[in-house]
Amino acid sequence: MRNLRPLISSSFLLLFLVDAFGDSASPICPIDFSYVETFPWDTSLCRAGSDGCCQTLLSLFGMGLAQNLKDTSMFQLPNVTVSSYCLSDFRSRLARLSIQPSLVPLCFENSTQFVANASNCDGIMTVQDWTERVRPNSTLYTSCKGDLTGTRCSPCVEAGMEVTSQLLALDPNSTKCFYYAVVYAAGIVNEYGPKNSTTAKCALGLPIANTTGNSSDSFSNKKLVRIVMAFLGAIIGVLLSFGVVVLYKNHERERRQNAPHEEYVNSFRDEVLPNTGAKWFQISELDRATNRFSQRNLIGQGAHGLVYRGILSDGTVVAVKQLLDLESKGDEEFLNEVNIISTIRHRNLLSLRGCCVTSDDFRGKMRFLVYDYMSNGSLSDSLSHGINNLTWPLRKNIILDVAKGIAYLHYGIKPAIYHRDIKSTNILLDMDMKARVSDFGLAKQSREGQSHLTTRVAGTYGYLAPEYALYGQLTEKSDVYSFGIVILEIMSGRKVLDISDSSVLLITDWAWMHMKSRNVEEVLDKSIRDGGPKGIMERFVRVGILCAHVMVALRPTITEAIKMLEGDIDIPRLPDRPLPLSHESFRSFSSCSTSVSEINTVKLKH
Ligand SMILES: *[C@@H]1O[C@H](CO)[C@@H](O)[C@H](O)[C@H]1NC(C)=O
Ligand SMILES: *[C@@H]1O[C@H](CO)[C@@H](O)[C@H](O)[C@H]1NC(C)=O
Ligand SMILES: *[C@@H]1O[C@H](CO)[C@@H](O)[C@H](O)[C@H]1NC(C)=O
Ligand SMILES: *[C@@H]1O[C@H](CO)[C@@H](O)[C@H](O)[C@H]1NC(C)=O
Ligand SMILES: *[C@@H]1O[C@H](CO)[C@@H](O)[C@H](O)[C@H]1NC(C)=O
Ligand SMILES: *[C@@H]1O[C@H](CO)[C@@H](O)[C@H](O)[C@H]1NC(C)=O
Ligand SMILES: *[C@@H]1O[C@H](CO)[C@@H](O)[C@H](O)[C@H]1NC(C)=O
Ligand SMILES: *[C@@H]1O[C@H](CO)[C@@H](O)[C@H](O)[C@H]1NC(C)=O
Numbered sequence: 366m367r368n369l370r371p372l373i374s375s376s377f378l379l380l381f382l383v384d385a386f387g388d389s390a391s392p393i394c395p396i397d398f399s400y401v402e403t404f405p406w407d408t409s410l411c412r413a414g415s416d417g418c419c420q421t422l423l424s425l426f427g428m429g430l431a432q433n434l435k436d437t438s439m440f441q442l443p444n445v446t447v448s449s450y451c452l453s454d455f456r457s458r459l460a461r462l463s464i465q466p467s468l469v470p471l472c473f474e475n476s477t478q479f480v481a482n483a484s485n486c487d488g489i490m491t492v493q494d495w496t497e498r499v500r501p502n503s504t505l506y507t508s509c510k511g512d513l514t515g516t517r518c519s520p521c522v523e524a525g526m527e528v529t530s531q532l533l534a535l536d537p538n539s540t541k542c543f544y545y546a547v548v549y550a551a552g553i554v555n556e557y558g559p560k561n562s563t564t565a566k567c568a569l570g571l572p573i574a575n576t577t578g579n580s581s582d583s584f585s586n587k588k589l590v591r592i593v594m595a596f597l598g599a600i601i602g603v604l605l606s607f608g609v610v611v612l613y614k615n616h617e618r619e620r621r622q623n624a625p626h627e628e629y630v631n632s633f634r635d636e637v638l639p640n641t642g643a644k645w646f647q648i649s650e651l652d653r654a655t656n657r658f659s660q661r662n663l664i665g666q667g668a669h670g671l672v673y674r675g676i677l678s679d680g681t682v683v684a685v686k687q688l689l690d691l692e693s694k695g696d697e698e699f700l701n702e703v704n705i706i707s708t709i710r711h712r713n714l715l716s717l718r719g720c721c722v723t724s725d726d727f728r729g730k731m732r733f734l735v736y737d738y739m740s741n742g743s744l745s746d747s748l749s750h751g752i753n754n755l756t757w758p759l760r761k762n763i764i765l766d767v768a769k770g771i772a773y774l775h776y777g778i779k780p781a782i783y784h785r786d787i788k789s790t791n792i793l794l795d796m797d798m799k800a801r802v803s804d805f806g807l808a809k810q811s812r813e814g815q816s817h818l819t820t821r822v823a824g825t826y827g828y829l830a831p832e833y834a835l836y837g838q839l840t841e842k843s844d845v846y847s848f849g850i851v852i853l854e855i856m857s858g859r860k861v862l863d864i865s866d867s868s869v870l871l872i873t874d875w876a877w878m879h880m881k882s883r884n885v886e887e888v889l890d891k892s893i894r895d896g897g898p899k900g901i902m903e904r905f906v907r908v909g910i911l912c913a914h915v916m917v918a919l920r921p922t923i924t925e926a927i928k929m930l931e932g933d934i935d936i937p938r939l940p941d942r943p944l945p946l947s948h949e950s951f952r953s954f955s956s957c958s959t960s961v962s963e964i965n966t967v968k969l970k971h
Pocket of ligand 1 (some may be wrong): 443444446447
């Protein structure tokens with residue numbers, strides 16, 4: 366442990382340098398959050414996804430607010446616009462440390478939380494407001510001064526609580542007074558300021574990274590830097606050779622310290638991607654391709670990862686997906702899945718170009734997948750934002766492309782793969798508007814925590830076959846169900862769930878109602894209603910309804926569905942189905958989601 370220190374401080378320095386040349390903070394947010402990446406806070410709680418993470422993030426944000434208080438004498442941010450800019454900067458800094466950025470909205474109410482509001486703490490908004498209320502004889506002004514190491518910390522915290530209770534006596538409806546007190550203590554009272562780790566640890570309660578106390582190493586490093594600086598310009602030759610020696614020594618030391626990381630990375634290399642089209646990327650290649658994972662290249666983010674656009678040195682445009690998982694036990698699964706996807710080649714499936722696994726002390730283990738870049742984005746974007754003008758022939762081809770992709774997964778390879786997450790956001794369009802199914806094989810890296818459950822259920826719920834959602838019965842027909850939903854979305858241009866008038870209406874129920882009243886035309890998107898042959902378009906809608914039938918046995922297989930779409934076989938008379946799900950049964954479906962996410966780890970047909 367002891368010799369981790371220099372490594373950490375050198376990565377530190379590196380990050381600092383990188384940052385100095387990197388994107389500057391958003392011009393709108395007054396807080397410079399670069400400290401998120403450079404300050405040695407303990408990221409382990411957030412990496413482990415444990416309960417303490419939110420508190421840590423709040424403290425970390427408080428560090429910025431304390432600095433802002435010092436600089437501007439304002440306790441909070443001027444308005445929601447500013448606040449949301451700050452939060453988004455904060456988020457992206459966390460993302461660069463590969464801490465799941467979705468923790469931010471989860472942990473923080475919303476951006477209004479940090480906006481100055483007279484109702485917060487007896488109307489305190491500025492330092493002046495504060496000094497008018499908290500008298501100069503308050504112990505806060507003395508106990509939080511100076512060195513707050515060890516036993517000197519608790520008097521400061523107690524003083525903060527005392528002040529809080531005084532303020533609450535003035536206005537019992539106050540909120541956030543304690544937060545104000547600690548921010549004040551760190552930003553104004555303590556002369557070392559909020560960015561001193563002792564102060565931050567005590568006043569803000571920020572956990573500090575464990576560097577095992579022996580700071581003599583880093584001290585000598587600092588001294589070294591100072592010496593080098595002093596000689597700079599004077600004896601360049603000496604400096605150079607000196608530098609080379611230092612570099613060499615550091616390199617040697619790092620090489621030794623990196624052994625466990627290399628071992629980890631090599632354990633992947635030995636097992637994955639032999640004789641497939643996919644290759645191993647170095648993290649440096651991906652850094653270069655994505656301009657160090659610049660925020661400007663971020664093209665998507667979801668529960669499972671962040672997706673960046675990148676350009677490889679040979680000019681190929683790729684999508685680089687950084688997998689986020691809060692648990693590290695996904696390694697084996699990752700190996701499995703990479704092995705599966707790397708062997709699948711089909712023109713309607715998004716193929717893997719390669720992957721990258723890295724590990725270092727500062728940022729921990731990271732895994733990336735590299736795919737071809739699909740310039741026309743996702744089907745979902747095209748449908749909901751009208752990004753590409755989807756004419757009837759385009760829609761028809763997209764449906765058939767998706768069907769062929771699924772058919773390949775079900776029948777083209779052995780053992781078959783059930784995608785389990787067919788939905789319009791997972792269907793990508795290439796430059797010729799050919800559709801490719803993505804995210805197969807590699808579905809749920811991590812078991813999703815409560816956090817994603819809600820968003821995921823809202824996002825994907827409507828696509829889950831009921832028997833799968835309720836009982837976890839996974840068959841090829843579950844994918845057929847999701848495919849049916851996608852057909853209906855494409856044909857109608859509507860979303861899977863219509864939550865417009867306070868009730869939830871599934872697209873299948875809506876389409877079924879129209880078909881029942883012999884009004885299938887009503888289902889068709891207005892923009893294609895006159896753009897194609899009625900009969901064929903209605904046939905597609907009927908196949909969609911049949912595929913998304915609640916009764917498993919009535920759904921066709923994907924190959925039968927293709928034949929029906931192409932008119933090679935007749936569509937059976939649609940049997941009746943239960944009434945539309947009420948809002949309540951929707952609720953009870955959602956509550957089964959825990960089991961759904963647990964099933965998510967089973968993928969291969971046995
Ligand atoms: C928010 O505050 C900033 C800085 O004080 C200001 O420039 C901006 O116009 C404000 N925006 C709104 C919507 O009030
Ligand atoms: C933020 O939360 C408050 C209540 O907690 C709510 O009134 C407000 O509408 C929310 N704002 C946004 C932008 O979601
Ligand atoms: C202040 O907060 C209260 C409730 O917390 C809210 O109703 C009010 O709109 C807020 N005022 C401003 C200016 O944001
Ligand atoms: C601080 O001074 C006020 C009067 O200015 C007095 O009422 C209060 O008790 C004093 N508090 C302490 C902690 O000495
Ligand atoms: C941080 O504060 C401690 C006292 O609490 C002090 O000894 C140390 O020098 C400070 N560190 C920096 C970098 O200012
Ligand atoms: C605190 O809030 C309650 C109800 O919300 C209200 O009745 C009371 O008058 C408020 N007290 C103060 C001091 O504003
Ligand atoms: C930090 O290091 C100390 C001493 O090595 C150890 O006892 C403690 O458990 C460590 N804490 C964490 C969070 O790793
Ligand atoms: C730090 O390490 C040095 C030798 O490496 C040792 O002499 C010293 O006692 C250590 N200090 C602490 C506080 O552990």
